[in-house]
Amino acid sequence: MKTSVKALMATSAFMCAFNAMADGRLEGRVSDSAGSVYFDGAIIRLKELKLESSTKDGGRFSFNSVPAGTYTLTVDYLGAESVQRLVNVADEQTTKEVVKIGSDVASMENLIVVGQAAGASSALNKQRAADNFVSVVSSDSIGQFPDENVSEALQRVPGVFIERDQGEGRFVGIRGANPDLNSASINGMNIPSPERDRRSVALDVIPSGLLEGLEVRKTNTPDMDGSGIGGNIEVKSLTAxxxxxxxxxxxxxxxxxxxxxxxxxxxxxxxxxxxxxxxxxxxxxxxxxxxxxxxxxxxxxxxxxxxxxxxxxxxxxxxxxxxxxxxxxxxxxxxxxxxxxxxxxxxxxxxxxxxxxxxxxxxxxxxxxxxxxxxxxxxxxxxxxxxxxxxxxxxxxxxxxxxxxxxxxxxxxxxxxxxxxxxxxxxxxxxxxxxxxxxxxxxxxxxxxxxxxxxxxxxxxxxxxxxxxxxxxxxxxxxxxxxxxxxxxxxxxxxxxxxxxxxxxxxxxxxxxxxxxxxxxxxxxxxxxxxxxxxxxxxxxxxxxxxxxxxxxxxxxxxxxxxxxxxxxxxxxxxxxxxxxxxxxxxxxxxxxxxxxxxxxxxxxxxxxxxxxxxxxxxxxxxxxxxxxxxxxxxxxxxxxxxxxxxxxxxxxxxxxxxxxxxxxxxxxxxxxxxxxxxxxxxxxxxxxxxxxxxxxxxxxxxxxxxxxxxxxxxxxxxxxxxxxxxxxxxxxxxxxxxxxxxxxxxxxxxxxxxxxxxxxxxxxxxxxxxxxxxxxxxxxxxxxxxxxxxxxxxxxxxxxxxxxxxxxxxxxxxxxxxxxxxxxxxxxxxxxxxxxxxxxxxxxxxxxxxxxxxxxxxxxxxxxxxxxxxxxxxxxxxxxxxxxxxxxxxxxxxxxxxxxxxxxxxxxxxxxxxxxxxxxxxxxxxxxxxxxxxxxxxxx
CATH class of the missing domain: 2.40.170.20 (TonB-dependent receptor, beta-barrel domain)
Incomplete structure (x- = not known):
């Protein structure tokens, strides 16, 4: 392990010798037109620099090390018209922007803020913005189904099936692989299993009402645990x-x-x-x-x-x-x-x-x-x-x-x-x-x-x-x-x-x-x-x-x-x-x-x-x-x-x-x-x-x-x-x-x-x-x-x-x-x-x-x-x-x-x-x- 860590550290030090980007910083939030609801999964771009990011944690986004200048900021969110504006970034300063999408307040409230479309829109935007292939279940989507626990909420996701016990969903399988071939985590922390003979977790022990969302990650990136042949299930609990x-x-x-x-x-x-x-x-x-x-x-x-x-x-x-x-x-x-x-x-x-x-x-x-x-x-x-x-x-x-x-x-x-x-x-x-x-x-x-x-x-x-x-x-x-x-x-x-x-x-x-x-x-x-x-x-x-x-x-x-x-x-x-x-x-x-x-x-x-x-x-x-x-x-x-x-x-x-x-x-x-x-x-x-x-x-x-x-x-x-x-x-x-x-x-x-x-x-x-x-x-x-x-x-x-x-x-x-x-x-x-x-x-x-x-x-x-x-x-x-x-x-x-x-x-x-x-x-x-x-x-x- 020590040899591997030293090799990685040396490689990363070498890579860090590349020129850094400039010192300005741009951050902001994306909300509805009333400024009361924030949207994760919106795609944010600075056109001239070909930079792309996405919103998370309550509609927040940021770009670090942005050269001083004026740029075209675009915000793209499924279910709303794209927004485009000019922003000015100064050296060694943080520029803050609040971007409101949806000029028609009533339309936005019906389309995004509440209802069945809200869950679908939130999930699809996060899926589209992800670096790897994921399927997302938002808290709004969970509330639209009669699902009592995490396992049952996940059964609606493409490629996911559940094992039932006494009619209730318990263990979750992904893409044909049995549940023991998946990993599961809560807020990034692996979940140990209370079952004496299993590694996989029966997610019926977690009520669906505690969740902000669920992600089923079907392709791996190196910063993810390697122990998920079927995929990884990330349980996200609510944050303020x-x-x-x-x-x-x-x-x-x-x-x-x-x-x-x-x-x-x-x-x-x-x-x-x-x-x-x-x-x-x-x-x-x-x-x-x-x-x-x-x-x-x-x-x-x-x-x-x-x-x-x-x-x-x-x-x-x-x-x-x-x-x-x-x-x-x-x-x-x-x-x-x-x-x-x-x-x-x-x-x-x-x-x-x-x-x-x-x-x-x-x-x-x-x-x-x-x-x-x-x-x-x-x-x-x-x-x-x-x-x-x-x-x-x-x-x-x-x-x-x-x-x-x-x-x-x-x-x-x-x-x-x-x-x-x-x-x-x-x-x-x-x-x-x-x-x-x-x-x-x-x-x-x-x-x-x-x-x-x-x-x-x-x-x-x-x-x-x-x-x-x-x-x-x-x-x-x-x-x-x-x-x-x-x-x-x-x-x-x-x-x-x-x-x-x-x-x-x-x-x-x-x-x-x-x-x-x-x-x-x-x-x-x-x-x-x-x-x-x-x-x-x-x-x-x-x-x-x-x-x-x-x-x-x-x-x-x-x-x-x-x-x-x-x-x-x-x-x-x-x-x-x-x-x-x-x-x-x-x-x-x-x-x-x-x-x-x-x-x-x-x-x-x-x-x-x-x-x-x-x-x-x-x-x-x-x-x-x-x-x-x-x-x-x-x-x-x-x-x-x-x-x-x-x-x-x-x-x-x-x-x-x-x-x-x-x-x-x-x-x-x-x-x-x-x-x-x-x-x-x-x-x-x-x-x-x-x-x-x-x-x-x-x-x-x-x-x-x-x-x-x-x-x-x-x-x-x-x-x-x-x-x-x-x-x-x-x-x-x-x-x-x-x-x-x-x-x-x-x-x-x-x-x-x-x-x-x-x-x-x-x-x-x-x-x-x-x-x-x-x-x-x-x-x-x-x-x-x-x-x-x-x-x-x-x-x-x-x-x-x-x-x-x-x-x-x-x-x-x-x-x-x-x-x-x-x-x-x-x-x-x-x-x-x-x-x-x-x-x-x-x-x-x-x-x-x-x-x-x-x-x-x-x-x-x-x-x-x-x-x-x-x-x-x-x-x-x-x-x-x-x-x-x-x-x-x-x-x-x-x-x-x-x-x-x-x-x-x-x-x-x-x-x-x-x-x-x-x-x-x-x-x-x-x-x-x-x-x-x-x-x-x-x-x-």
Whole structure:
């Protein structure tokens, strides 16, 4: 690292030997004609000098080192007429200009200040002005959709798709690449993940009401992190200088979920103000959002348990089926406080903070049809009957809490041609799952089967399967999980403005150090002998039946009665279950729980050098970035050991793994202005994606054996990072009004891609259970593939009509070819598509605005996706079915300050469906029902 930094410093010193530009300075702001609203993304030019900049931070722009003289200043903003004026710049002085666009105040207010066109205009102007290829979601645009969190707001962006959990958007993918191949940051600070097994952040923990905007950066520049193969998501929270003077915004709403017939409240508010402090200004921005949501889902799951020749019948069928009913409460609390101090025109200091607190209380009632424990009596292609099979009924009582804290302290100073930027950041994510209770009841000798297959198979069982007294308490699990992801980041950037053979530009260099530690701590106790309590049956813990729309689920397990048993007879007694039969037998499931614990330390050191130069209508941004990564992993190696009596014990040994890798990542972005309306962009970059923490954990997720069947879920600390070479070609056409037509071709050549797979045919099971007789094994492990090619076409169209109509449409078409790098003679071909890559992602939005009314109908589509590979049999690969969700929004301006809105979410009750090999073979089917929101907003800006 030291050698790289010295080389970069020497190179930058050499480049700084070029002649500096002169000493004058021009700065200003761009506002509406009333001077009350400021616009980011306006393109500012000094014609004679061929200098170009764009507004940001509340409509501000600046040109340093401008020679003394008179120049033509032009301001170009989509949705308004261009403005041109003469400005005089003097040596060693700062000239200030306030440029007002839109001579017709009423027209500007309708077109830009408020309404659907405001969001589209703001986003498109920022996109057009960017050096690299970005898609922008402004705060105005976020408010026009019924999106509850950051993930859902991002699904409207071209090329972006989301993974949903219980119907809510969580993880975000870009251009066909799975979410773990993206990076995400808040106010420039990387976001650690509260999830124990993932690197990517579930952005649903951040309420959309806290945001000033979102940027999806699809091509890299050297001053960006190199760890974004799909792209980078930048979350921008509100700052006071984004607005003028004091502003505030308050909203309150109720959310009705049709499936659970529950109404849930949400309140949010923002406040900003700018205070004069001495010669400078202090900006204060605060935001708060709170939601308490009750909803649910209903699920039918084959759970990946399908066999091609079920029990020698010649038919493909399920080993088991599960009915699941979820009742969920999710609470989100988000807060942001941003302080910005600008003591002079050439310096600023800031403290930006964001806090998010997410709670998820989930109760799951489950009935499990265990066909493989019975005798197959009849079967054909669509139905089957088993006799003397088993059914299990289960209650999961899980409370999960996630917290994200992000604090960034930094500043910026300008001195002549030099700009110095620096920051130190701290972020911490936590996931706490305390006192998880899982209770399981079992009944035997039941006739059961199914009468149809498909999305939601029709399952049946004899009447005794629905009598609670027939189910005996089989097992109780008590678990405490805690995950922490903590990161310190130190960053500096230095920019030197200069002329390259008469062409304006700059050179920029800097460095970044990130120290990250991910910790996972699990403690589980499993109780499975209740003879000391008289072998309780389920009728002692049931008061009602489950309201379940996908069939007959039967009696419900009562949470309160189970808690009484656990707290009174088990935990409250203070006595462990013993073999003497006083209460039964208990043991700590250390071979699963303690062995899951891990600590992973990851240190990344980065340095870069880059340059930007404007050669007439061509802008080039190019350079190199170095990133060195060191990973230290500590965990446990667990094995099952069988004694002479057939009983199992566990062998646990602490293990350590070290891995280090280095990358030099070049990139170049070219933007050519063919006309004022037509831009051509091209880019090449090299990026990486580090393996997720769950993939490289040295500790197994699970090792278990039942009836000589071994099940293992393990990590792979020896995984290499993804490496990608990325090519982009983009055409953007901006007509004179609010609109864009764009097309982008992209290609990614990815090495060492990672995929989750059933490796039972490739791994010796004796590694996990030495000396144990194994008849069948299921061993899941992440592996590196050889290489993959991902290529696609991204199209986007936005148009705002004078009649009030608005159309936004985008579609991304991707295709991939991946080489799994299997040994010759493997049971399946080594060629496949890239896991978690969707062939088609698209959005269609139809909007209309007239007077105080605003309407918007939006449709989001994602095609089928390969989710998991089975290396033994391609027929067992798991796919997510295509998904199309329709939402509707309506708004009415009661007056200039008060607005009423109505949102309808998932109008068509679109389910989530995963299947195995063919759509006929259910892996998971889940319904959520539509939701309806009624709310009010009061604002003074």
């Amino acid at each position: 200088f984004d607005r003028d003077g004091m502003s505030y915004n308050l909203s309150a709403e109720g959310n009705y979920n049709d499936l659970e017939s529950e109404v849930s409240p949400k309140i949010a508010g923002t406040f900003t103000n700018v205070f004069d402090v001495g010669q400078g200004q202090l900006g204060v921005a605060a935001a708060l959002s709170w939601q308490d949501r009750d909803f649910g889902s209903e699920t039918m799951e084959g759970d990946g348990e399908w066999e091609s020749d079920l029990e020698g019948s010649g038919y493909r069928g399920p080993v088991k089926m599960e009915q699941r009913d979820y009742t969920i409460n999710r609470t989100r609390l988000g807060a942001a406080l941003n302080l910005d101090w600008r003591p002079s025109d050439t310096s600023e200091y800031y403290l930006h903070s964001l806090y998010s607190h997410f709670e998820d209380q989930e109760y799951r009632q489950r009935a499990e049809y265990k066909y493989d424990d019975g005798d197959l009596a009849e079967i054909d292609g669509d139905s089957a009957l088993w006799t003397d099979a088993e059914m299990e009924r289960n209650l999961k009582d899980r409370f999960e809490e996630q917290k994200i804290t992000s604090v960034v302290l930094g500043g910026m100073n300008m001195s002549g041609d030099w700009t110095y930027e620096y920051s130190v950041g701290y972020s911490k994510s936590e996931e706490n799952e305390p006192d998880y209770h899982g209770s399981n009841f079992k009944a035997k000798d039941i006739d059961m089967g199914y009468t149809s297959l498909g999305e939601s198979p029709d399952v049946f069982a004899a009447d005794e399967a629905f009598v609670a007294s027939n189910f005996e308490l089989d097992e109780i699990e008590i678990t405490n999980n805690y995950t922490q992801d903590e990161m310190f980041t130190y960053k500096f950037d230095i920019t030197r403005e200069m002329s390259f053979a008469g062409h304006p530009g700059y050179i920029k260099f800097g460095g970044k150090i990130s120290n990250r530690e991910k910790t996972d701590d699990v403690d589980t106790q499993l109780y499975d002998d209740f003879s000391g309590l008289g072998d309780p049956t389920m009728d002692q813990f049931s008061r009602s039946t489950v309201d379940y729309g996908l069939g007959r689920l039967g009696p419900a397990i009562d949470k309160g009665l189970i808690d009484n048993l656990i707290n009174g007879s088990i935990v409250g007694s203070g006595t462990a279950y013993q073999d003497d039969g006083v209460l039964g037998e208990a043991y700590n499931e250390s071979m699963v729980a303690s062995a899951r614990d891990y600590v992973i330390e990851e240190d990344v050191q980065a340095a870069y050098i880059m340059s930007r130069v404007d050669i007439n209508d061509l802008r080039l941004v190019y350079g190199l970035r170095y990133e060195g990564t060191k990973v230290d992993s500590k965990g446990y190696d667990a094995r099952l050991i069988e004694d002479a009596n057939g009983d199992f014990s566990h062998s646990i040994e602490q293990v350590k793994f070290d891995k280090e890798y280095h990358h030099v990542l070049p990139s170049i972005n070219a933007r050519y202005r063919l006309t004022d309306e037509l831009l051509l962009r091209a880019a090449y970059s090299e990026t990486i994606a580090r393996p997720s923490f769950g993939d490289i954990t040295p500790s197994p997720e699970e090792i278990s054996i039942e009836e000589n069947e071994l099940k293992v879920e393990a990590g792979n600390p020896d995984l290499d990072p993804y490496e990608s070479s990325n090519f982009d070609l983009i055409v953007e056409y901006y007509p004179g009004d609010i609109g864009v037509i764009s097309a982008s071709l992209f290609y990614k050549q990815i090495d060492n891609f990672i995929f989750a797979a059933d490796v039972s045919d490739m791994v010796d099971s004796s590694v996990y259970a030495p000396g144990v007789t194994i008849d069948e094994s299921e061993i899941y492990m992440p592996m590196n593939g050889n290489s993959a090619d991902l290529y696609g076409l991204e199209l986007a169209y936005t148009k705002s009509f004078e009649s009030g109509f608005l159309i936004q449409a985008n579609a991304t078409f991707t295709s991939s070819e991946a080489d799994l790098d299997l040994e010759p003679g493997a049971s399946r071909s080594s060629n496949t598509e890239l896991p978690e890559q969707a062939d088609t992602v698209g959005n269609l939005v139809l909007g209309y605005e007239t007077g105080p009314f605003s309407l918007r109908l939006s449709t989001n589509y994602k095609s089928k996706t390969l989710m998991e590979l089975d290396l033994g049999d391609k027929e067992n690969d798991t796919y997510a079915d295509d998904h199309m969700q329709v939402d509707f929004s309506a708004k009415y301006d009661i007056n200039d300050s008060m607005q009423m809105y109505f949102n309808a979410i998932n109008l068509t009750d679109e389910p989530m469906y995963l299947y195995q090999g063919s759509r006929k073979y259910n892996s998971q089917y889940e319904e959520y029902g539509p939701s309806f929101v009624l709310g009010f907003t009061y604002r003074n800006f």
